[in-house]
Amino acid sequence: MEICFEKKTARVKGVDMHVSRPWIVVSLHTGYVEIWDYSVDVRVVRFEGHIGPVRGCGFHKTRPLLTSGGDDCKITVYNLRTKKAIFTAKEHCDYIRSVAFSNDGSPWLVSASDDQTAKIWNWQSRECIATLAGHTNYVMCASFHPIRDIVLTGSLDSTFRLWDVSGLKKKRDAENGKVKLFSGSEPEVMHVVDAHELGVNCAHFHPTKDLIVSAGEDKIVRVWKYSDAKVWETHSIYGHTDCVMCAVFQDGAQGVLSGGEDRTVRACSYEGRDEGKMQIVKETKKARVWCLGKHPEKRLYCSGHDSGFFVFRFERDGVVWKAAGKAVFYVAEGKVMKQTLGKKDRSILFDIGKEGAVSIDVSPSGASVLVQTHREYVLHTQGGRTKKGNLLSTIFLDENRLAGVHRKKIVTRDTDGGESKTLGSVLEAASLFSGPEGSVLVVENEAVKLVDIERDCVVRERASFGGLKSVFWNKDRSLFAGRTKNEIFVFDRQLEAVAQHRECTEVTGHVWRDSGVYYTAGDSLKCLLLDGTVTFVAPVEGEAVCSVLKNTVFLLSPEKGLRSADVELAFIELQSALLAKNKKKAEMLIGQGKGLIGQGVISRIKKSAFPSLALRFVRNKREKAMLALECGEPKHAAALARELGDREVWSAIGEHSEKIGDVAAGIEAATRTEDETRRGLLAFISGDKEELKKAFHSALLAKEHSNALYLSVLLEDRGLQEKVYRETSTDAVFSNEESTVHFPCGECPVFCVTREAVEEPLEEEAEDTEDETTAEKEDETRWEIEDTEEARQHCMEFFVKKEYDSGIDVLEKQIGLVYPEKIEQNMLFVSGEGGVPEESSECLRGVFEDGALREIFSSANAAGILEGGCSETTKGRFREALGVFRGLFHFLPFVQSRDSGERDRVYSILERCREYTRGIMMELERKEAKKKGAGHLKRAMELACYFSLCDLFPQHKELTLQAAMAVAYKNGSMRLAKELAEKAPRASTQTRKILSECAGKENAIEIEYSEDAVVCSGGWTVLSAAAIESSVRCCYCGSVYKKEFSGTVCRVCEMCRVGGECSGYWS
Template sequence: MLFEVNRKLFNRSERVKGVDFHPTEPWLLTGLYNGSVNIYNHETGAIVKTFEVSEVPVRCCKFIARKNWFVAGSDDFQLRVFNYNTHEKVTSFEAHPDYIRCLAVHPTAPIVLTGSDDMTIKAWDWDKGWKNIQIYEGHTHFIMNLCFNPKDSNTFASACLDRTVKMWNIGASTANFTMDAHEKDKPYLVTTGDDKTVKVWDYLSKSCVQTMEGHTNNVSFAVFHPNLPLILSGSEDGTVKIWNSNAYRVENTLSYALERAWCIALRRDANDVAFGFDEGVVVIKLGRDEPTFSMDPSGKLIFTRNQEVYSGNLQTIDGPSADAADGSRLRLSSKEIGHTEIFATSLIHSPNGRFVTVVGDGEYITYTALAWRNKSFGNGMSFAWAPDSNTYAVLETKVKLKVYKNFKERTGNAMKGAGSWAIDGLHGGTLLGARGSGFVVFWDWESGEIVRRIDVDAKNVYWSGTGSLVAITADDSFYILRFDRDAYNNALAEGAEITDEGVEEAFEVVADISEGPVLRHPICGSPTDYRDYSVKTAKWIGDCFIYTTSTNRLSYFVGNESYSISPFDTPLFLLGYIPAHNRVYLADKDMNVHSYSLSLGVVEYQTAVLRGDMDGAAAILPTLPKEQLNKVARFLEGKDLKELALQVTTDPDHKFDLALQLDDLDTALEIARTVPETEAELKWKSLGDRALAVWRFDLARECFEKGSDLSALMLLLLATGDRDGLVALSAKAVEKGQNNLAFATLLQLGDAGACVDLLINTGRAPEAALFARTYAPSQAPKAVDAWHAELEAKKRPKIAAAVAHPNKNAELFEEGWANALALERGEAPSSPPMSEGDGVLVDATT
């Protein structure tokens, strides 16, 4: 089997006895022999958190992610639970009277299993206060490992030093070897022992299927990989071995010089594996996370799980309507159609959809798509179809390229110069593409002549369905090129010498998406914060290049700009586009299907606009679905085509905003008049401000009145000298409780008496008295009487006594003011209290 083994994390530490991956965070939990528990970020290698759990070895630990906990068992017989966010110890109790060797967390129920040197297994329910709900007895030695059945979580297996493996039901205290398994699944267990071997067992017949030898010391662990046909084992000889679970042969041996290997953890949503050693921890990635699949243009999907092959049809998928929520998971009906003899690293449909080629392990096999019958096979590390589906190319070695016609090797017209370059992969399409270190070369399928060599370090090559555009993707950029066959043919006709560089005029660069424009929003076209051009998977839809990125974002490139459709939480891989559904389909690692809406008509319209072909765009516009018109209008607005956007949009709010931007106030007025009164106030205010800016005073006045923008209306009426309007405005302000505005309006009208009345009526008698003394002396007695009554009502007689009629002795005003203030502060007055006849106008609270 050909797969990469990439080391992601290497960290020296105390002896690691237990490891576990977090299901959602990039975290690795490690239990150490010194009693500590560390949490690493396996992407960066940094220690995220450290817990001092015990003073004795921690032999096992597991995440309980749904509670933000981890649970650890140690040699002091204690089971401890910590909240890894708050560092709080949730609980600690003696679970066994001896060492706790292993534990397992139920995938859905609130149950933790613990295995101990006391030869028992116990089940603990955390919803019942960590009550022991079951004890499992039957082993006669130390319990070394526990594992829930991935096919039936009500059952689990235990491994013991008594050289037995037992099957249990959660609800029964005695071992039960009878289990219902899917007929296609092998009922196999893998075990290890101190005899230096790894054994595979059929647990239904209780017979040993295979004994694998290769380790030179006690074997500490062995597990089946959930996604790859592999068995991984680790030993006290310091090595980790990777076995083919079908052929039971060693595929790879890993040694990190960290002494004895003790434990292993598998990450559920990726092919990451962690190993714990005497002197540290290592995380590796096996192969790639991308699922192996291929979809033909009609929506027929072929994918593999290990070496089983499944098919499905996206044309018949549940929920393809436009009303389906973007990103929602859809139900794909799939069926097993066969298997393949090799472990597939890629599947490739022929352009007509009749054949599917499986590539892997240095071989290729071509099958008929419907019956899954073997059509041809051979050695090959890469494969590419020609557009006619009768011609294909096979890369047998990095310097040996063969071309086949009708499944027979073509003897003439070999690809010129193919043996002089070290080729990493082939790419089919209009031209045969080959990429290597620092270059991409294109050949003509028929003549074998070099069309063009391009110096770029490429990851993939994608040809459009029209055959004129090609995308070349690199690590953090991509390039869109246009193939000009006429220019190439003209160069040949003129007798130009075709060198290893090919014909320069054959390709024109349409876009270099590396340092160009930022990624834009698909609706408004405005720049976003994202500049991610690292293409992960991609497809052409006409002249639209749609792709997913390494930062989990679905985007498309059209014209000369990229637009973002949507981000997603987990990595998704592009399956294809179904025009009848107007939806893009993607799959996650487990081939669960998701979809996002994308109208091909909208993309074609955007393409025409970006090219400046307004006549072509006008011809496409009537064919667009009505529900897409607002999206198109936002796009046009982003391109500063606001007049056209105003004609296209059907959204009243958007139309109103565009009308204001274009100073088309009559259109804006018409919209404002049709909006419900409860929603119209903001529109009237906006329209009034714009009308005022363009000197349409009558319209501005109407808008301010209907929008109840009395402040703006007052300024307008003052500017135009409309006294009657100001009188009406003051009454309306009083009615609405805008007393300050009413007072300002009355003051501008010169109606001091009305101002005094307003102050009195609104409970501001002191201010009314002060105002009246200056601007309306005749109103002063009324204001002072109101003030006096107000103070009496508040039961403040001393201050009320300081307020008397102002006409009796106006000269004593300042003295009375000081006395009133002193009384308010609880101090003695500076002069004797005034008599009833003394008069002064004071607001001691002002």
């Protein structure tokens, strides 16, 4: 038996499996009905309509409906599309034990109850149409026959009954005007069977045969055969040691599954050599088994017990197969088949009986076939002879030798059963797979080892690699592809990973091809390339891929056998060619053009070694020009841009040319976009004076006088400088005459320094030494003020003049700036675009003094950014909010206050920004801790409580308190939850509930928390009293840290130093 899915929940009283979706529905003792997707371990929906335990549930076979019944005496029908209840009935007088829909499409469902009746309901008309009375004790189960109009009920009165309900169908047809009815229409008892010595807990029909299985309080499972005339017992199966609560027929074998209060699930065959032998297939330890269910079509089963439920199977999912050349060998219905690819005819090689096949292998020549069952191997040779052996996980080493596992050791053996050899290099072998010549892959204790058979030694080993199901090697045996339950991977001979991919659904088959590994997972055929890329190929119907030839894939399934399907693999072949850097093949595939369209193809080619190939797919000239730049073809882009005359394309060409150093292309792009500043700078870099003069005249025509002046200085042409001066004077570009640029005229005067100018101050300094000592004491206050004023020198004064180093030095002294790149964008904005001559800096200085930049970097705009971050926080978009607050940290150093009131507002915004940033960082870390599981519950609760200590706006403060009290209450920390509830500003329903329930109770989990706790921003831990005294703060945002973090960069603002001396003033 193989467990496919297992889940821990409250006690499960009823289970059922959906016919087409990988869903299982469970009814819980807590009153919930839950649907789980067992392929991806996700709860699909939970219904909460019942009060008290829910004992029965079931899916409709053809409609999106679900029904449930419980101890509240209610039957509910749910619509699975809307996930809402559409019908609720309450006519039973006692607990409802089971519910089931009709199998023939009739709008009926049947329910069994402790009121000693079963009822049939029409869920469309929402009424009870029949009551099956006659049992003298609780009716424990009721179900419809798969085909006929018969209902089966079982009761604790030790009987089960067969009811003929064909009259109800005739009555329904008569009401629809189809027939005239003159006879009785009520259900009639066909048979009353004294089935067990004690009560009957369960009774079910066989899906295809006239058989019934029943289980009872007498610890016996019985199989019955029935006809219209009588019912007789065929088998009694013993083995359970306590009451048997459930039993179902087992598909594909003449057997039954049963479970009971002896905490076991058991299987037994009622025909064949194992007749009457009951085997334990699952022990649930301390959990009693209450229910069993089976999939309507697949060989899957499910069981519910006191601690949850699980899905299991007895046979491998899919078909065991092996491809050899153009032939495929596989096992179906106990027979080994051989079929040639592309042909429908198949031949039966030999029969392995009812033993389930685990694996199949073919000799190198294809003459011999080796099938491994659960107990032994079966070898079929070319002459039609069949041999068996006691090895497990057996494979071919070569044409005449086998290797397998016997008592957890590797054994090699001749195919004729002769000489054998036991290897000692592996002591706990679980399974074998083929390897390079003379070697095998061995799975041992969750590890994979490459073992040399001849030398009996381990060549390579890789740990943490359990659950390996199959392995296929490429042609030169340098790489192998393997699969586990949910993973497909490619490894090399050194067992190093080349490519890996994890699927949400089970991987059912895979096969090598030169372009990659094709595999099936769920209902999809996909391809894994050697760079780890996964591409969807085609949908499949639960089949496994077994071969790929050109554009044809061959799929295998137990129901349909081998079939072929045409698919388009051009895109995958192209990806493989690009990955292998095979340009010739890539060009050939692009030339053919089959299936190669869309952005996915272009994106893939752009990332390859030949990005220029992507240009062949684009016809729009503008898109083609932009793509040419991305692919490193600037000349092609420029040619297209000349045809288009598109300004945006030329701008992109200009930016690209600057990155690669193509000055000529940059000058042309600047000319086309009329960017005179960039054109002048590039002309100066090129050293072409003629181009520089052209740039000068263009700048003058565009009235860019600062740029024109700069170019005239570079040209060293005084006439051009005077021309600029005349233009500026005439047009009155600047706000006043004093701000007009002044040009130097003539030689600069020599500044003469005489001896007296130096010596006299020195003599005066010597005479005043005594006076200074006294004056220094008197003027301490004055010096302090001057130092403060110097410290308050604003960085904007330097950035506006492009004196970046000076401005950064100021911020380093003021706020301990460590990472200037954090504010680089704002620095460049303040300094303006392009090169500005030194003589023009006064113009920009005037702009700064006039208040243009001050209006941009203002406290009002800072408050707006803070409000934006708070808005994101309200929406629960914490990562986006964190980005906004970090941006505010970068913005605030550029704000220059007009007065002390505005300065206080700026510092208040900074403190609020710090608190929100710290809180969001703690919340994000709490979510990560919560994902890690139960072992991190305490840490998650600590972070939730510390978040509530942050000084936030009232509406957010209340939310943090509610979240913290909910987490504490859920984790059993009642006293802490009560403390948090008392701090809540409003007494909500949740708060009042916690205050009442937690009064006088203690904490299940203790954490360090108090209302006045100080939390270290370095590790989110509470500081002790001694640690608070020696704590340090961020020079900028003021976040508190332990002393050990002194000298590091603040985690909150991410730009300034923790600890050290700085003024802290900047605004």
